[in-house]
Amino acid sequence: MKLVVFFSRGMSLDGWRQAGILEREMALYRALRPHLEHLAFVTYGGADDLRLLGQASGVEVLVNRWSLPANLYSVLAPYLHRRTLSRATVFKANQINGAWCAVLAKWLFRKRLVVRCGFLWSDFMVRLTTSRWRCMLAEYLEGAIFRAGDALIVAGHADRATIIQRYDINAGRTHVVPNYVDTSLFRLMPEVPRESRRVITVGRLEEQKNTESLIEALKELPGVKLSIVGDGSLRADLEKRVSKYNLDVEFLGAVPHEKLPQLLNGAELFILPSHYEGNPKALFEAMACGLPVIGTRVPGIQQVLIHEETGFLCGTTPLDIRAALREMLERSELRERVASNGFTYAVEHFSLTRVAQQELAVLTTLS
Secondary structure: OEEEEEOOOOOOHHHHHHOOOHHHHHHHHHHHHHHOOEEEEEOOOOHHHHHHHOHHHOOEEEOOOOOOOHHHHHHHHHHHOHHHHOOOOEEEEOOOOOOHHHHHHHHHHOOEEEEEEOOOHHHHHHHHOOOHHHHHHHHHHHHHHHHHOOEEEEOOHHHHHHHHHHHOOOHHHEEEOOOOEOOOOOOOOOOOOOOOOEEEEEOOOOHHHOHHHHHHHHHHOOOOEEEEEEOOOOHHHHHHHHHHHOOOEEEEEOOOHHHHHHHHHOOOEEEEOOOOOOOOHHHHHHHHOOOOEEEEOOOOOOOOOOEOOOEEEEOOOHHHHHHHHHHHHHOHHHHHHHHHHHHHHHHHHHEHHHHHHHHHHHHHHHO
């Protein structure tokens, strides 16, 4: 099988590197590579992308060497990279945003197409913008892309049910393949001491992640220390709040993926206070490290956590988050039960080996 993967609109290998997720995202393709005759990436980057992987990677990287604007490149890329694309067996769109590039390539070269959907773009747009026409456009494009796919990969059963009903998609074409965790990297590290009352969160510092409410929740929790992994447009404002309230919070920025397991193992508790999620890798990675986790009772989180069994669910307000933190930090038996059950669940359901096998099975049906 000769597979071509189309990156999300505007994304590149260097973008993955800057976000600290290059190794995480590459892990799946390294697992798939021995089963493929050829593997190519269509990215929105330039020369940096070529240098990041190099010839030894076994991946052909097709870059935007013309420095075209992302929207224009997303339409012209199938023609610009026609030599490689015409020889492919299967195309894969990595996310809905920008997947029209893969759809155009499918029509142009008459290849089979897998559409991967880590989250429903139309649902995210409703939360990200007040523009009605942008929401309508996102839903229209999403539906057209799903209908063009010969197979669809979604991260959860709830999204699968929504897609089938909303867009009248044949259930037999829609497969659930969750996000994965490299459990050889994200694992229990007994040699790393856990710091008492140290809480950690991982995510972009944007409104979706609700880090502001988490910081507000700490105001009446003396002795609690918070590590924030991730960067974003709200960082400066959040740092001001921390300084104003004199809280024990460290902003670690974007941390290379391979360094995250040690940080997670050094904490006593993980929290994901988001307003909404897709299929949150950060949550699964914390569970695989044996951390008890708190997640908000919102789409994308409440479907994967069982309250007081594999995790602790709470509301999104500072009051709700504060109550959840207090209860988890004060009840050691609850932390131990949640950590043990969550670890088992993550290893059994989200291991890289298991997920790579599931994805390969879908790809093989089209080759």
